Amino acid sequence: MKYLTDYRNPELAKKILEEIKKTVTKSWTIMEVCGGQTHSLVKNGILDVLPKEITMVHGPGCPVCVTPLHLIDKAIYLAKEKGVILCSFGDMLRVPGSKESLLEAKAQGADIRILYSPLEAVQIAQQNPDKEVVFFAVGFETTAPANALSVIHAKKLGLKNYSILTSHVLVPPAIENIMEDVDAHIDGFLAAGHVCTIMGYWEYYPLVEKFKIPIVVTGFEPVDILQGILMVVKQLEEGRYEVENQYTRYVTEEGNQPAQDVIFQVFEISDRVWRGMENIPNSGYRIKDEFAEFDAIRKFDVQLEEAEENPECLAGEIMKGIIKPYQCPAFGKKCTPENPLGAPMVSSEGACAAYYHYTNVFSSPKK
Numbered sequence: 001m002k003y004l005t006d007y008r009n010p011e012l013a014k015k016i017l018e019e020i021k022k023t024v025t026k027s028w029t030i031m032e033v034c035g036g037q038t039h040s041l042v043k044n045g046i047l048d049v050l051p052k053e054i055t056m057v058h059g060p061g062c063p064v065c066v067t068p069l070h071l072i073d074k075a076i077y078l079a080k081e082k083g084v085i086l087c088s089f090g091d092m093l094r095v096p097g098s099k100e101s102l103l104e105a106k107a108q109g110a111d112i113r114i115l116y117s118p119l120e121a122v123q124i125a126q127q128n129p130d131k132e133v134v135f136f137a138v139g140f141e142t143t144a145p146a147n148a149l150s151v152i153h154a155k156k157l158g159l160k161n162y163s164i165l166t167s168h169v170l171v172p173p174a175i176e177n178i179m180e181d182v183d184a185h186i187d188g189f190l191a192a193g194h195v196c197t198i199m200g201y202w203e204y205y206p207l208v209e210k211f212k213i214p215i216v217v218t219g220f221e222p223v224d225i226l227q228g229i230l231m232v233v234k235q236l237e238e239g240r241y242e243v244e245n246q247y248t249r250y251v252t253e254e255g256n257q258p259a260q261d262v263i264f265q266v267f268e269i270s271d272r273v274w275r276g277m278e279n280i281p282n283s284g285y286r287i288k289d290e291f292a293e294f295d296a297i298r299k300f301d302v303q304l305e306e307a308e309e310n311p312e313c314l315a316g317e318i319m320k321g322i323i324k325p326y327q328c329p330a331f332g333k334k335c336t337p338e339n340p341l342g343a344p345m346v347s348s349e350g351a352c353a354a355y356y357h358y359t360n361v362f363s364s365p366k367k
């Protein structure tokens with residue numbers, strides 16, 4: 001609790017805000033990579049109090065939002081047509097597939113279970129030897145160790161009825177992709193603190209050099225976010241571009257080595273398609289051949305036609321910081337949490353959901 005109260009301290013937040021105001025002299029656009037940071041920014045009203053020179057845009061760090069449409073369709077197909085027990089984090093359930101969501105499939109009788117850990121899915125596989133159990137393993141580097149561990153654990157137990165449907169994506173290639181997009185104009189980044197807790201921040205040095213942008217590893221509480229913004233603004237105003245670490249209470253340069261060892265025991269780096277964006281080279285993990293029996297894609301021959309994204313959903317442009325959620329014509333009209341056209345409107349880390357729930361963008365000036 002200490003960290004929560006300290007990092008939500010309004011007096012401390014005000015002091016940092018004053019320092020930001022004193023420091024900034026030019027207009028800067030800063031992207032927070034992680035959807036958790038987006039929600040903290042919006043929910044805590046930080047966007048409303050930042051000086052007008054600072055524009056915050058919202059990055060692709062919402063794992064549910066970037067999970068490709070065809071994988072959601074495959075998960076639904078496995079649950080409905082192949083009779084598997086499909087296990088998933090709750091966040092995934094309301095995300096629209098091409099025809100329906102996992103929640104709708106569950107309502108029609110598919111055995112879809114919401115879990116808090118992939119190790120629970122391994123347990124379900126042990127308890128149901130006559131059923132196939134598939135865990136929908138989505139996420140950034142943060143969730144990869146637990147998903148890899150579930151595979152190692154299942155192998156040790158000799159389970160033949162457990163596999164994972166993987167959509168793991170990586171932050172550094174996404175930053176590179178955004179910086180290379182001619183329509184995105186980002187001056188600095190708040191990197192995602194939890195990803196760096198696992199991976200460290202050494203991976204960001206080449207990006208800082210290549211694009212001459214500050215990257216500050218940042219936490220999620222209001223004081224963290226304000227301090228991260230201040231550190232980026234100071235670098236920009238002083239003409240520096242460095243990797244700095246605001247989240248020192250958890251993040252080290254090298255990261256969590258045992259967690260990285262577990263990841264690379266099971267996964268290897270591969271190209272990945274990001275929903276709303278595109279195929280980004282070396283931007284994800286796939287399961288190594290020696291663990292192929294635990295790869296749901298290789299285990300089940302699912303031949304589904306790849307459906308087209310809803311053309312009205314501008315999620316890709318939002319996740320690259322090109323537009324804000326309220327600039328999508330469907331926002332709050334055709335697209336609402338009750339009737340989402342895209343994942344960012346229903347994910348707990350989605351930028352559209354953050355603006356819909358915590359701002360009055362329909363009546364107040366836009367930030």
Ligand code: SF4
Nearest residue numbers: 313314328335342352
């Ligand atoms: S408001 Fe809805 S349709 Fe528009 S980008 Fe967000 S999720 Fe997609």
